[in-house]
Amino acid sequence: MTTENREKRAAVCENCNAVCAVWCRPDGEIVPISSTTGCDCEERALRVVDALETPDGD
Ligand SMILES: [Zn+2]
Secondary structure: OOOOOOOEEEEEOOOOOOOOEEEEEOOOEEEEOOOOOOOOOOOOEEEOOOOOOOOOOO
């Protein structure tokens, strides 16, 4: 597999408090891993959180 400089993180939407798994890229861009984030906001305010347990945390 190709190694990419991105990290799997958890993020929370500061608008609706929905939590989702995201890729955190070196340029600061936050990209939801799944198309289903649980957030329905037109303009998401995703904030990466570090100390959050993820179901498949590795
Ligand atoms: Zn939201």
